[in-house]
Amino acid sequence: MEQPIRLDKDSKVPIHQQLYSYIKERIVEGFYKENETIPSEKEMQEMFEVSRITVRRAISDLEHDGYLIKRKGRGTIVCPQKKERDMSVFNSFSGDAKVKGDK
Template sequence: MLKHDSAIPLYQQIENDIKEKIASGEYQAGQMLPSENKYCEMYKVSRVTVRNAITDLVDEGILIRKHGKGTFVENQKIQNNLIKFQGFTSTCRENNIKMQTHILCVCRQEASLYDIRTLDLKEGDDVIYIKRIRYANDQPVIIEHVHLPYRQYAFLLDEDLENRSLYATIEQHTGANPENYCFVKLCLESSAATPEESLFLDIPAGSPLFVLKEEVISDTGAPIHWTKQIMSGSYFKFNLSNEVNHLSINID
C-alpha cells in the first residue's frame, strides 16, 4: 500500500513497488503489466500519477511500451562499459547474472589473411579457432568467434572449455590474465540475424543484433587474439565516455 503522508512522492512509491515485484519474480521479463486504469484502482491514485511512474521506468529501461499492446517488463540488459576492459564472465558477475558457455568448435586451422594482419602472423602460420555460445540467465545471448595464435595457445586444444572462462584457462597456463595487462581496439556495428544466428540465439530471423569486433592487445603491443561477437540486441546496453583513450569490452 502507498503511504499518502510520506515525503516520497506517490509516483516514486509506485515505481519502487513495481521494481520490487520484478526483483522478487512476481513480474517476469516479457510479462505484460496491468493497464494504467488497473493500476489506478490498485494504488487508488490518479492516472497522471501512474503514467509518471510508468514513464520513468520506461526511461530507465526497466519497462517497455509496445504500441497497441501494452507495457511489458523489459529483458534484463547486460551493462557493457566500453571504457573498461573486462571479460563477459566478469561483466555477468557485476550484473548479478548467471553465465554459461557452450562450445561449438575448438580447432587448429590455417591463418586467414585477416588473421595474419591482425595477429601479426606469417603466411602458413596457424590459429586456434573457438566458436561458442554465451548464455545469460539460461538465455543464449552471444555467438563468439575467437582467433588466437596457435604457437602461443596450442594448449587450448587439450582443454575442456565447456562452461569455463577462457581467460582463467589462459592464466592457468601462462600465469597472467589478459584482463590485467591488455587493452582492446573495437568496432561496433548493427546487423540482422541470419537463419543460423537466429537458431543459435533463439530469436526470429532478422532480429536486431550488435556485431562487435575486437582486437585484444597486450601492454607491450603484442596481439593476443581477435574476436567477433554476435550479440542479441535485446540483452545488451553499451555505455561510453570520451574521458579514456583505451576503449574496452571483452569476451571472457
C-alpha cells in the same frame, strides 16, 4: 487483478516514486516476468488508488530506466533484465584472465 495496495501518502517520498519502487521490486523479484504485460494504467489506478498521471509518471520512469517498454496495442511489457556484474569482485582484464585460467 491484484488487491488494492496502499501507498504512504504522508511520506516525504512522492507517490510516483513509491509506485516506481513497488513495480521495480516486483520486476526484479520475478513477479512480473520478462516480456509479459503488466497491469494497465487503469488497473493500476484502481489497485493503488492514485491518479492516472501518477501511474504514467512511474511507468515513464521505469521505461526510461530500462525496466519497461510501452507498446501500442500490446500494453506495457517488462524488458529482459540485464545481468549486473558484481563490481565487488571486479579485477583487471589480466586478473579476470588468470581467474579463467587463460595466459
